[in-house]
Amino acid sequence: MKKIGLAFCVMILTACSGVPVSTDYSQDFDFSKVSSYAWLLPAKPMNTEVDNDLVRERVVDAVDAQFTAKGLARAADAAKASVLVTYQLGQEDKIAIDNFGSWHTQFGYYPCYRCGYRPGFGYFGHSQFYDNDLWVRNYKESTLMIDIIDPNTKRLLWRGITKRAMPTLETPEERRLYVLETVSAILAEFPPRLASSP
Template identity: 60%
Template structure:
């Protein structure tokens, strides 16, 4: 078995829980896709967050992950857009988010809720009520969108996207694997109707 088939199998197992949305042109014959070419890389905007997202390292990771997935399907990477079945580009996003969880007052979970404040609740030694438990969590949501474009009409043919909570990524290898897992999950849905063996 070739090395990239082993890697693809491992990644597909890992990306089973990655959320993915797709949309596509239902009139296009996706079975005719045999090659692809890259559109010019996205350029960063003027803000700091865009510059952080669209850098050479992130571009190399996304491009390498897409190339690996397409190569595993037998799609040929070509230099000229005139020779390609489809054109490929991507978009990145990173948004600060806040999540508020309301676990209710003491009586809604008394007896089984893993309560860290129960020392001040009835039955725990102090005779007074606490207000509802509100847990506030701030996190970053990472978005990756992959677009496939018709080289002749320049119209969008297929779009796959994933929004994920951005984990703490401390090393280049962790960042590479996060991108690879996300790209694999998105392109698992291409072409439309593709059946992936489990």
């Protein structure tokens, strides 16, 4: 029942997701024949802040739920699986600069009764607001890449990637849902829709 409920959540999240995803795949592989999968988990990461046992468990559970919803079975023996699946996680510090134009030009005055909502006054967190009306934001960009691999040749067959601004996640449940939404968005593109087209 837990897997069925998780698969249902996956379908809801996928339908509502606005997560940007890019994919690439082999055009000479018949994805319609994929019926099972096995895990080829990556080696233990050096950066445990980005990837650790807790994150790994969330990624594996989310991929399992997505594949279950697609009718794929998890094979106990990797040698008998149609494909292998693995993932990579990354995180990078980013700076965004936005030009909002002049508050004085747009309003004729500074609407200081709402200064708490103005960038640089603390409402938006890590930001600075300069006299030339540039909003400089520091944020972390997370990357999740999921690979589908041929179990016999170890050749890459399909890859899905998303890069997102990392939100503030305070609880384990928020982190689980963030991973579930991200994985669901990526695997919504698998198998390739036009893979069987000539």
